[in-house]
Amino acid sequence: MLLSLAFIFFAAISSSLLFEKVKLPKIIGLLLAGILIGPYFFNVIDDSILENSVDIRKIALVIILIKAGLTIKISDFKTIGWVAVLMAFVPACIELLAYILLAPIMFDISYSEAALMGSVMAAVSPAVVVPRMVALIEQNIGTEKRIPQLILAGASLDDIVVIVLFTSFLGVVQSGNFRILTLLDIPISIISSVIIGLMLGIVFVNMLKDIHRFGSLPAAYRCLLLLSFAFIPMAIEAKFSHVLPFSGLLSVLVMVIQMSRGMSENVVNHFSRFFSNTWIIGEILLFICVGAIVDVRYVGEAGLAAVILIFLTLIIRAFAVFICVSGTGFTFREKVFCVIAYLPKATVQAAIGGIPLAVGLSSGKLILSIAVLGILITAPLGAILLDRFGRTLLTGK
Numbered sequence: 439m440l441l442s443l444a445f446i447f448f449a450a451i452s453s454s455l456l457f458e459k460v461k462l463p464k465i466i467g468l469l470l471a472g473i474l475i476g477p478y479f480f481n482v483i484d485d486s487i488l489e490n491s492v493d494i495r496k497i498a499l500v501i502i503l504i505k506a507g508l509t510i511k512i513s514d515f516k517t518i519g520w521v522a523v524l525m526a527f528v529p530a531c532i533e534l535l536a537y538i539l540l541a542p543i544m545f546d547i548s549y550s551e552a553a554l555m556g557s558v559m560a561a562v563s564p565a566v567v568v569p570r571m572v573a574l575i576e577q578n579i580g581t582e583k584r585i586p587q588l589i590l591a592g593a594s595l596d597d598i599v600v601i602v603l604f605t606s607f608l609g610v611v612q613s614g615n616f617r618i619l620t621l622l623d624i625p626i627s628i629i630s631s632v633i634i635g636l637m638l639g640i641v642f643v644n645m646l647k648d649i650h651r652f653g654s655l656p657a658a659y660r661c662l663l664l665l666s667f668a669f670i671p672m673a674i675e676a677k678f679s680h681v682l683p684f685s686g687l688l689s690v691l692v693m694v695i696q697m698s699r700g701m702s703e704n705v706v707n708h709f710s711r712f713f714s715n716t717w718i719i720g721e722i723l724l725f726i727c728v729g730a731i732v733d734v735r736y737v738g739e740a741g742l743a744a745v746i747l748i749f750l751t752l753i754i755r756a757f758a759v760f761i762c763v764s765g766t767g768f769t770f771r772e773k774v775f776c777v778i779a780y781l782p783k784a785t786v787q788a789a790i791g792g793i794p795l796a797v798g799l800s801s802g803k804l805i806l807s808i809a810v811l812g813i814l815i816t817a818p819l820g821a822i823l824l825d826r827f828g829r830t831l832l833t834g835k
Contacts (some may be wrong), residue, residue: 446722449471449726450467450468453468463822466822469728474729478733483730495723495727500665502569502572506568506590508706509572509587510590522595526591528759529562531560533755536750537559538556539552540750550607555805559751559809562779563783563785563787564593583766585772589776594688595688597687598627602620602627602683606621608793612797626682627683628685632689634684643697736803744811771830784817791809
């Protein structure tokens with residue numbers, strides 16, 4: 439395992455330096471490094487790391503969501519609340535509908551299988567989007583109109599909608615029955631996540647105050663305590679999500695936003711610095727692990743038709759995002775930024791893309807092929823466009 443970690447960090451540093459040298463986002467280098475050292479190429483990553491890949495990716499996402507929560511204020515939602523809800527539902531549902539209409543024409547699959555494919559592909563990637571939005575907020579770029587905050591909130595809710603729809607359509611394909619009540623899981627998941635997040639945020643602040651009465655708690659310990667609290671929603675999701683619809687990632691975001699309200703600016707800034715440094719390691723592990731589980735053997739399975747389908751649905755999704763941010767007072771450039779920010783796919787697709795094949799569906803191999811292609815096309819595309827043009831689109835400079 440230790441040797442595998444040495445390979446991971448060496449590959450990550452080398453690829454990051456190489457891609458930054460040629461002025462490409464280092465995320466592309468990390469993904470490619472993960473693919474190369476993963477089990478489908480050189481296979482130098484220990485099985486114990488691969489077996490725990492899901493948990494490692496969750497830890498990395500928790501770290502960046504803590505960082506994101508420290509940059510968002512409750513007052514931001516007074517401005518972006520209704521637009522964030524639209525961004526959570528409309529682009530994903532429109533893209534899913536596009537798959538339902540187009541996939542059966544291009545491939546020999548049923549409409550229900552096309553819906554399942556669309557539910558795999560419709561989620562935006564928080565792993566790609568969140569770090570970039572946090573960086574923009576820290577630099578006060580686009581914050582006057584709360585644009586990065588809007589993308590953060592919308593992307594967090596978007597994943598809930600898509601995962602619930604995926605679960606529903608997977609049941610349809612397996613059993614042939616669709617239960618409309620399943621869709622109630624979406625609002626229940628959002629409400630339960632917000633409530634638990636608020637409660638944990640309040641408990642965390644009060645706990646720190648109680649500890650302070652007995653003496654000073656080292657700053658590093660406070661950060662570790664916050665990280666421990668952030669693991670609680672993830673554990674709740676893993677343990678009880680089959681009973682109560684729940685999103686651990688959304689709950690973490692809400693918890694940190696609530697917590698930051700009850701703390702001094704100096705303490706919040708210290709938390710922010712700590713998790714900025716921790717994210718350096720988290721980013722490496724996240725994207726190396728995502729790359730490692732991408733089985734590129736499936737890339738050629740679907741052929742050119744799959745690439746065309748992905749781009750057609752992305753264009754349709756882009757129109758949906760544009761419509762959602764109309765009437766917000768955003769300039770044309772700012773609307774284009776929102777469209778770009780909603781392109782990348784990686785985290786959710788890597789997590790659920792292989793499930794249809796694993797449960798024995800005849801369309802499973804095709805769905806996994808589309809998911810792999812989607813990651814390889816949209817994650818680099820979105821990262822390049824955001825890094826190259828994001829600042830210009832938001833500032834006009």
